[in-house]
Amino acid sequence: MKKYLLTGVAAGVVPLLVAGCSHDDAGAPAGTTSERGAVDAYISALNARDPDALAGLAPPGNEAAKEAAALVDAKGGRSLTIKSVDISHEFGPDFAAARVVSRGEDGKELRDDLTLSRNSGHWYVAIGENPKGRDKSPAETSKP
Template sequence: MGAREAVVAYVDALNSRSVAGLIEVGGVKDEKWSRQEAGQILADRGGRGWKIKNVRVEQDMGPDTGSARLMAEDKNGKTMRDTFTVTREDGTWHLAVFTHQPAEPGKTPASTDKPSS
C-alpha cells in the first residue's frame, strides 16, 4: 500500500466507522489505548460520507517519511482539511493519526518541558 492509498484507507475507515481500519492505517498495535483513541477519532469524524477532493503526498523527509495533505467533503458539504506525517515500515505506509501512543516499557517519553529552577 502506497502513501496515497493509506490516506484513502483512512477516509474509508472514517466512513465505515472502523476501529480496526484506523488501527491498521495508523500502524499501531490493537490495544486498549488504540481502540479508545480510534473511538474518539470516529466520534469526531466518523460516518459522515467523506469524499476525497484532493490528496497530495510529498516524500519531503526521505524515502520512508513524508507528509500527506487531505481535503475531503462530507455529505452535507462540510470540508475537512488535514495534514499527516506518513511513514513506511516494512514496505507499508501508515498515517500518524494516533497521538496518545504510550512509551515502550523501559523508555522515558521525550519532553519539551523545561526543568523548573
C-alpha cells in the same frame, strides 16, 4: 490441469488481498503499499465509522484504539469524498506528509494533515502512541 492451477492460485490471492490492510492475530498491522492507499483507507475507515480499521492503519507497535475511536467520533460517518491529496516527502523516502481535503454529504469540507511512515514496504498513518517510547526519561535540563 492449467485451469485448476489458475483457479487455485486466484483463490489463494483473494484472501491475501482482503487481509492486506488488517491486523493479524499477533496484532501487527499489514499497512498499505502506497501513500495514497493509506489515505484512502483512512477516509474509508472514517466513513464506515470503524475504529478497528482505523487503528489497523497505525504503525506496528502503536496503541491506537483510543485515538482511533476519538477520530471516528469526531469525523466519522460523514460519507466523505476525497477532493484532493497533496503528498510530500521532506524527511526522506520513508516519511510523508499528506494534506487531505474531503467533503461530506452535508457539503462541509474537512481538512486533514496526516503523517505517514513506511515500514517494511508498507505505509502507515501516525495514529496512537508507541508504548516503547514511554519508558524514556525526559532530557536533563538542569546543571549537574
